[in-house]
Amino acid sequence: MPDKKAMTAPLDIRGFQLFPGFLDRPAQDALVAVLRGLLRVAPLYQPVTPRGQKMSVRMSAAGRFGWVTDRRGYRYEPHHPGGMDWPPIPEEVLAIWRAVSGVTREPECCLINWYGEGARMGLHQDKDEADFSCPVVSVSLGDEGLFRMGHEERGGRTESVWLKSGDVVVMGGAARLKHHGVDRIRFGSSTLLPQGGRINLTLRVVT
Numbered sequence: 001m002p003d004k005k006a007m008t009a010p011l012d013i014r015g016f017q018l019f020p021g022f023l024d025r026p027a028q029d030a031l032v033a034v035l036r037g038l039l040r041v042a043p044l045y046q047p048v049t050p051r052g053q054k055m056s057v058r059m060s061a062a063g064r065f066g067w068v069t070d071r072r073g074y075r076y077e078p079h080h081p082g083g084m085d086w087p088p089i090p091e092e093v094l095a096i097w098r099a100v101s102g103v104t105r106e107p108e109c110c111l112i113n114w115y116g117e118g119a120r121m122g123l124h125q126d127k128d129e130a131d132f133s134c135p136v137v138s139v140s141l142g143d144e145g146l147f148r149m150g151h152e153e154r155g156g157r158t159e160s161v162w163l164k165s166g167d168v169v170v171m172g173g174a175a176r177l178k179h180h181g182v183d184r185i186r187f188g189s190s191t192l193l194p195q196g197g198r199i200n201l202t203l204r205v206v207t
Ligand code: SIN
Pocket: 113, 121, 138, 140, 145, 147, 163, 180, 181, 182, 200, 202
């Protein structure tokens, strides 16, 4: 991870702050190894929307809370759907938050989204948290993903950027409640994950 002095200023896209290549390849490899251990404790599962539609991403989480969705709705839960506690957020992940979030509070959830071939995430707002003064920090690993950014209100023109492995996005301030989503991934575009796919971590203060 770059030290604070060496950190280059982020690109600002509608208030979304993009740190391209924030994690170098060794840091990405180390993070993947940590996540593999974590997913053995809290396996990826297939989430279902409140309307009963299977999501195309697979999910898990770390921290005091995991964000979950099922027929009962969108919410944060202190346990994995399998009943176990979520594992703690790894230090490597907390270090990213501390470097870019700009807040002293620590994240209480690290949502893990895994995108296989054809997976996507529709435009949405992150609004199940209690304190919107804290940003959501996103970390991308593996295949490139086309990240779309819109407005607080529904509709209007959107802007897209391909997020690459190692990129970090801070969604705070003016962008905290803006719609965003992932239209598609370029399956096999990165060598980070031998089987292909994209992992996105989002760090959130929940309470
Ligand atoms: C999300 O908004 O939950 C995920 C964003 C991403 O995958 O880049």
